[in-house]
Amino acid sequence: MFQVRIHGRGGQGVVTAAEMLSIAAFEEGRHAQAFPSFGSERTGAPVVAFCRIADKEIRLREPIMEPDALIIQDPTLLHQVDVFAGLKRDGYVLINTGKTLEELGVGEFLKDWNPARVCTVPATEIAIKCVGRPVPNVPLLGGFAAISQLLKLESVIKAINDKFSGKVAEGNVAAATEAYKTTLRAMKEVAAHA
Amino acid sequence: MLKQTEGSHAVAEAVALCRPEVVCAYPISPQTHIVEGVGELVKSGELRNCEFINVESEFAAMSVAIGSSAAGARTYTATASQGLLFMAEAVFNASGLGLPIVMTVANRAIGAPINIWNDHTDSLAMRDSGWLQLFAETNQEALDLHIQAFRLGEELSLPVMVCMDGFILTHAYERVDMPTQAQVDAYLPPYSPRQVLDPAEPVSIGAMVGPEAFMEVRYLAHAKQRQALERMPAYAAEFKSIFGRDSGGLLHSYRADDAETIVVAMGSVLGTIKDTVDEMRAAGDKIGVMGLTLFRPFPSAQVRDALQHAKRVVVLEKSFSIGAGGILATNVRTAISALPIDTYTVGAGLGGRAITKRSLHALFRGAIQGKLEFLTFLDLNREVVDKQLAREAQKRRSGPIAENLLRDVGVVAAKIV
Numbered sequence: 001m002f003q004v005r006i007h008g009r010g011g012q013g014v015v016t017a018a019e020m021l022s023i024a025a026f027e028e029g030r031h032a033q034a035f036p037s038f039g040s041e042r043t044g045a046p047v048v049a050f051c052r053i054a055d056k057e058i059r060l061r062e063p064i065m066e067p068d069a070l071i072i073q074d075p076t077l078l079h080q081v082d083v084f085a086g087l088k089r090d091g092y093v094l095i096n097t098g099k100t101l102e103e104l105g106v107g108e109f110l111k112d113w114n115p116a117r118v119c120t121v122p123a124t125e126i127a128i129k130c131v132g133r134p135v136p137n138v139p140l141l142g143g144f145a146a147i148s149q150l151l152k153l154e155s156v157i158k159a160i161n162d163k164f165s166g167k168v169a170e171g172n173v174a175a176a177t178e179a180y181k182t183t184l185r186a187m188k189e190v191a192a193h194a
Numbered sequence: 195m196l197k198q199t200e201g202s203h204a205v206a207e208a209v210a211l212c213r214p215e216v217v218c219a220y221p222i223s224p225q226t227h228i229v230e231g232v233g234e235l236v237k238s239g240e241l242r243n244c245e246f247i248n249v250e251s252e253f254a255a256m257s258v259a260i261g262s263s264a265a266g267a268r269t270y271t272a273t274a275s276q277g278l279l280f281m282a283e284a285v286f287n288a289s290g291l292g293l294p295i296v297m298t299v300a301n302r303a304i305g306a307p308i309n310i311w312n313d314h315t316d317s318l319a320m321r322d323s324g325w326l327q328l329f330a331e332t333n334q335e336a337l338d339l340h341i342q343a344f345r346l347g348e349e350l351s352l353p354v355m356v357c358m359d360g361f362i363l364t365h366a367y368e369r370v371d372m373p374t375q376a377q378v379d380a381y382l383p384p385y386s387p388r389q390v391l392d393p394a395e396p397v398s399i400g401a402m403v404g405p406e407a408f409m410e411v412r413y414l415a416h417a418k419q420r421q422a423l424e425r426m427p428a429y430a431a432e433f434k435s436i437f438g439r440d441s442g443g444l445l446h447s448y449r450a451d452d453a454e455t456i457v458v459a460m461g462s463v464l465g466t467i468k469d470t471v472d473e474m475r476a477a478g479d480k481i482g483v484m485g486l487t488l489f490r491p492f493p494s495a496q497v498r499d500a501l502q503h504a505k506r507v508v509v510l511e512k513s514f515s516i517g518a519g520g521i522l523a524t525n526v527r528t529a530i531s532a533l534p535i536d537t538y539t540v541g542a543g544l545g546g547r548a549i550t551k552r553s554l555h556a557l558f559r560g561a562i563q564g565k566l567e568f569l570t571f572l573d574l575n576r577e578v579v580d581k582q583l584a585r586e587a588q589k590r591r592s593g594p595i596a597e598n599l600l601r602d603v604g605v606v607a608a609k610i611v
Contacts (some may be wrong), residue, residue: 015365025200029351034367059465061362062509062550 001054002062002150005081006137008073013137016163017071018049020141023159024151025053033058044083053150065162067091071144073123073136075104090114092148094183096136098122117188119147121183123175130175131168142176146183153180196371201333201363202288204370205298205356206231207304208239208337211378212296212344214270215385220255222277223310225300229272252277256284256295263353264399266390268344268548271295274360275302277314282323289324289390289415291399292389294347296340297325300360301461301512304547307596312360313512314461318490318521322450324415326354326422327490328442329460333363334370338441339487341373344382350421351388357489359462359512361546362405373437381436391551419491426488444493447500449475450482456504458497458526460486463510463549470554476577482556486522494529501526506536508561510554510572511545519569542572578602 004021008014015036022034030053037048050064069092070083077083078095087093090113098121101107110118121143123136130139138160145151154175160172195480197204205228209217217236219229235241239372245262249255255271273281278299288295296560299317303309317327328343330336336358343354358364389399403411423444430442449466450456457467464485486493486502501507507530516526520539527537538561543549553573560566578599585592592598 003574004397023198026196026369031369032198032367035362036365058368060469060551061462063548067548 001052001056001060002069003067004051004053004069004071004144005064005067006049006051006071007038007077007081008047008137009043009077010045012073013075013135014047015018015049017073017137017141020049020138020156020159020163021051021144022053023149023162024141024155025051026146027155027158028151030055031058037063046077047070051088069144069148070094071140072096075099078104084106086094092144093118094140094143094147095120096123096140098125115193117147117184119143119183119190121179121186125177126175126178126182126190131171132177138172139175139179142178143183145172145176146180147187153177155167156180195374196369196589198367198369200227200239201336201358201366201368202227202300203231204333204337204372204473205340205364206235207372208340209270209296210235210244211373211375212270212341212382213241213268213378213384214244215267216245216247216259216269218249218255218258218262218269219271220249220252220273220277220407222252222274223300224276224302224312224364225272225277225298227364228298228300230574232270235237252281253284255264256281256288256297259295259297260284260288260291260293263288263295264291264389264391265367266385266387266392267294268385269293270297270349272298272300274300275304275310275316278320279304282320285323285325287332287400288353290411292351292415292418293353294344294385294387295353296343296347296353297353297355298336298340299355299357299363301357302360309545310360312362313544313546314357315513315544317355317357318513319489320355321521324352324419325490326350326352326419326488328354328356328487329489330356330363331462331485331487333358333366333368333489334439335441336363337370338433338437338439338535341382342380342426342433342442344385345429346422346425348385348387349425350418352415352419352422357461358521362462368468371437377436381433393400398554400548422488422562423493423496424490442487444486444488444496445500446485446487448483448485450484450500450504452480453482453503454480454505455558456482456501457558458484458486458501458507458509458522459511460489460522461512463512466549466551467510467554470551470558473551474555474558479558479562481562489522489525492525492529494525497526497529501535502528502533506538506561508538508540508558510540510542510549510557512541514541514544537568539569540566540572541570544571547573552560575603 022032025032523539
């Protein structure tokens with residue numbers, strides 16, 4: 001079983017991201033379970049959502065305390081919430097930012113991490129460009145597909161078309177695709193340096 | 195058809211497939227997505243011959259449901275928590291009048307202190323209302339139980355609550371197999387009321403009954419409800435023949451055949467318990483599970499049969515009768531009172547406290563080792579409890595309990611669980 005925890009703020013589509021991740025996994029014939037942390041749903045408040053992916057029925061209903069992957073939609077949470085709590089050693093970390101890990105102040109924490117498992121992607125910028133709104137959730141799913149190689153980009157696109165339609169869907173497909181490519185490029189650079 | 199969708203959405207679709215004629219509801223978390231979903235299906239025309247009525251309160255919702263059901267319409271509503279309590283008088287009336295309304299309860303705690311998260315206090319506060327109560331373990335089961343609930347309720351002329359864990363199920367996206375309209379039509383015949391307000395054949399429903407017959411009316415309600423103990427398994431079998439899967443029934447045992455310890459629970463926590471039990475089985479522990487689907491009527495004889503070979507029974511319940519102890523546990527203990535079985539009551543998950551495998555391992559291990567007390571609370575923070583008790587002993591005006599505890603616990607937004 002692969003467990004993903006998504007951190008963000010109310011209004012950034014954190015819960016929707018987890019739901020779409022589960023739809024993408026379902027599209028690939030896998031079992032998936034997505035659920036929110038059910039906190040107070042206020043714009044700007046820290047929000048957590050979870051997604052489990054497995055090859056058999058998922059019965060477990062506890063929150064994800066030891067994730068295999070983290071998607072951090074808002075880097076300002078890094079010093080407010082214990083986002084790394086329970087993260088498995090060399091678990092995947094995808095952060096929405098245009099800054100470096102050092103600039104974010106997490107370079108020290110991740111310095112011994114497998115560099116192929118840590119990536120940043122400027123998802124908010126990509127969303128503003130492609131969707132016209134600062135919603136980083138969908139491009140981050142594209143980035144997640146690239147870094148984890150757990151899902152195909154096509155499955156993410158199917159999930160987008162399941163959730164949205166018309167221009168919003170088009171914009172999000174473009175955003176996810178761009179983030180996917182950006183992340184792949186960044187991964188290649190990391191591999192070249194390694 | 196297999197689809198990945200939200201629990202609430204799956205239930206809304208299943209309810210629509212049952213062709214309700216009146217749906218009345220008032221929004222309350224975590225139930226709202228369900229009636230919104232049904233409302234959208236009415237508006238889009240996918241659900242035809244259905245009147246969706248927005249009402250001004252939960253009391254009105256149940257009152258409208260009573261009226262429409264008495265007029266012979268297949269009637270559905272949904273609520274949760276304070277909403278269920280607000281309609282309480284009408285809830286008792288619906289069953290007293292013998293009206294087969296189906297209602298989803300998206301289980302949520304009751305205030306004060308106000309709390310939107312999941313436990314079973316709301317449904318269990320209505321356990322004596324005369325409604326049948328079914329508890330779903332998964333979203334698939336929630337969906338299936340709604341289809342069975344219409345069949346069962348209309349056959350017995352009694353209302354049915356389908357209880358599903360708020361947020362944990364209602365807001366969870368998971369895989370469900372959505373039946374076809376043809377399947378549901380083959381299973382659920384059009385509503386043929388046992389009593390109906392019909393101008394062509396006038397009757398009155400709801401007479402005042404004095405001491406001369408009230409006890410007999412109550413006894414008949416009991417006898418009628420007990421018929422569900424035979425109907426439920428039969429309808430589950432028929433359901434399987436049409437839909438191809440096991441769903442419903444009275445209770446389900448899991449790895450319990452040779453179990454010395456059997457854990458009893460209701461609802462979505464059964465999944466986490468089963469995963470824990472699998473791990474303990476792998477380590478050689480003789481432990482199993484009994485999940486209860488039907489809570490009212492309580493299947494006493496079947497519970498006794500399922501538990502009779504156990505040495506100990508651990509009842510883990512998301513409810514608590516303040517000043518007394520467990521509610522489910524009391525029912526279980528009564529069912530097995532003639533047997534030499536130790537029964538432990540564990541209050542768990544109250545107000546949405548996460549129930550983790552780690553805590554369950556420690557709990558079940560303690561029970562096997564004879565270290566468990568007869569009434570305990572899973573992951574109770576004894577420190578803050580003692581601190582408050584000390585405060586109260588020290589000072590008469592020691593401040594509101596809820597506010598004091600929040601200060602003691604500290605900022606929770608930074609924590610994951």
